[in-house]
Amino acid sequence: MKISFKRCHFAYSKLKALGRVVSGLSLGINKTKVAEVLPKPIPQTKGEMQSFVGFSQYYRQHIKDFASIFKSLYKLGNKQTVYGITEERVKAYEELKNSLTNSPFLLMPDWKLSSKLYIDSCGEGLGAALH
Numbered sequence: 001m002k003i004s005f006k007r008c009h010f011a012y013s014k015l016k017a018l019g020r021v022v023s024g025l026s027l028g029i030n031k032t033k034v035a036e037v038l039p040k041p042i043p044q045t046k047g048e049m050q051s052f053v054g055f056s057q058y059y060r061q062h063i064k065d066f067a068s069i070f071k072s073l074y075k076l077g078n079k080q081t082v083y084g085i086t087e088e089r090v091k092a093y094e095e096l097k098n099s100l101t102n103s104p105f106l107l108m109p110d111w112k113l114s115s116k117l118y119i120d121s122c123g124e125g126l127g128a129a130l131h
Contacts, residue, residue, distance in 0.1 A: 016030050019033045019059075025108040026106060026108070027106045028062070028104075028105040029059050029100065029103050034100045034101060037055060038097060038100075040052075044085075045083065046076060049073065049076055050077065052093070052096075053073055053077070056070070056100065057070075059103065061106065062099075062103035062104065063096070063103060064099070065127075067125035068124070068125055069092050069095050069096055070096070071092070071124060072086070072088045073089060073092050073096075076089075109130060115130055115131060117129075118131060
């Protein structure tokens with residue numbers, strides 16, 4: 001393996017890489033990547049919707065209640081499902097776009113402090129949070 005020093009970054013407090021912003025102990029979404037998707041209208045084909053869904057899934061850890069929001073769009077991935085825009089899917093699409101723009105930075109936990117893991121599940125999804 002060869003390393004190109006022209007492409008290396010040293011002593012940066014914040015780095016944009018792979019659609020994310022990495023800084024010290026936090027991880028966030030690169031807003032310029034999200035800004036490219038926001039002006040686009042709701043996808044009109046199954047392929048366009050799958051592209052948006054894939055984009056959204058890449059950032060799922062930043063979106064609160066992602067599985068619940070995503071549920072109606074996930075069904076479009078089935079081969080048997082006929083593509084159709086419903087009010088529920090439009091709402092989910094808009095909510096995902098809004099969540100992508102208002103997503104929080106994720107912080108690394110301080111392992112010296114005590115923490116609790118909260119887990120919740122139901123017939124439609126599973127979630128966990130570290131406090």
